[in-house]
Amino acid sequence: MQSRTRLVFLTWVFSNLILTAAIEPISTGIAVGMAAALTGLLASYQNVFYYFQECCRPEWISFNRTGLQVDLEQKLFGQHIASKVLLKAVSGFVNNKNPKKPLVLSLHGWTGTGKNFVSQLIASSIYKKGMSSSFVHQFVATVHFPHSREIDIYKTQLQQWIKGNVSSCARSMFIFDEMDKMHTGLIDSIKPFLDYYEMLDGVSYRQAIFIFLSNAGGESITQVVLDFWKNGKDREEIQLSHLESAMSLEVFNNKNSGFWHSSLIDKNLIDFFIPFLPLEYRHVRMCALAEMAIQNMEKDEDIADKVAKDMVYSPKDERVFSSKGCKTITSKLEYYK
Structure with missing residues (x-):
């Protein structure tokens, strides 16, 4: 104005x-x-x-591949598969001047393994204002879609929100958190926007990015990683091919997931199912040291050890994986300050 x-x-x-x-x-x-x-x-x-007010122009939206690569290498721990797939997927899509459909990523794994964090890294690599950008839109299932009886209203609102925002800026990003808690059938309402249409009512969605975050699929991921551990194999030997098929099948057949029998999966509209592996003791230590740096604390290996030991590990007998990943690291550090 x-x-x-x-x-x-x-x-x-x-x-x-x-x-x-x-x-x-x-x-x-x-x-x-x-x-x-x-x-x-x-x-x-x-x-x-344009230099002072955010707008849908290169001054505010410009992909920094090197920045994303460095962030994934230095800030994301224990996720070699996710780092590799995400860098290639995002880079390839953003650099493609004529994509046939939006980029659709589905991130799966236990809580605290880095799914939300990675979404923030991607946003920061594309938008000058990162997650604060007016072109990045985050939906949390339990907050934005709490009541099952209002699902038809949510479907209409969701379609309007996406259409309106993409109309304003083709390079919009939509993040859907807690997909495992979303009401069944709701996410199918946006299927047309993710499909191979050149235009829908005069709007092209081909430059948009959709990211789904879910704990669903975590069981199959954990089982594969545990089997590798029991067989004395390095977790870095695990490839996407070891996980993707079983993970997508578990998500599709999970009645408590927003993806249950979803047309998004059935019609192959999700480009990548990306597994986030459960974190081990060494990864939790790395998270603690990284958080110290963020808080400008003096690096303290002993405190990092104490924080890592305080975490609950599973399975009960083997105690290999942190049940909460790195999610409570900040509060643990506050205790030891």
Whole structure:
């Protein structure tokens, strides 16, 4: 609104200068010179304003592949599969000038393994304002869609929200958290937006990014990692092919998941099912040390050990994986300060 007011004011000044030149011939030279300057200002004003007000332009939306790669390597622990797949998937999509459909990623695994964190890293690598960008939209199932009896209302609202935001900026990002708690059938309402349509009612969704976060699939992921551990194999040997099929099948057949018998899976509209492996003691230590750096604390290996030992580990007999991943690291550090 302020920019429009300023533009109207400049236009008024410009018009009055032209009128002055017509009435007072003696000042024509000065008026014409000022008019020319104002014409240039009017032409460039909007471009200058773009640097101060977020908008759907390269000044505010520009993919930083190197930044994402460094963040994944240095800030995400124990997730070699997710790091590799996400970097390739996001880079390939954003650099593709003519994608056939939106990018659709589904991240699965136990709580505290980094799913939300990775979403933030992706947003920061694309949008100058990261998660605070007006083009990044996050939905939490239990907050935004709490009542099963209102599912039809939610479907209509969700379609309107996505259409309206993509109409405003084609490179919009939508993050759906707690998919395992979403009402069955709700997410299918956005299927047309994820499909291979060039246009829907005059809107193209092909530049948009959709990210789903879910604990569903965590059991099959954990079982594979545990089997590798029992057989003395390094977890870094685990490949996406070891997990993707069983994981997607578990999610599809989980009646308590928002993806239960979902057309998004049935019609192969999810580009990548990305597993987040359960974290071990060493990863929790790394999380603790990283959080110390974020809080400007002096690096303390002993405290990192104490924090890691305080976590609950499973299975009960083997005690291999942190049940909460790195989720409570911050509060644990507060205790040992």
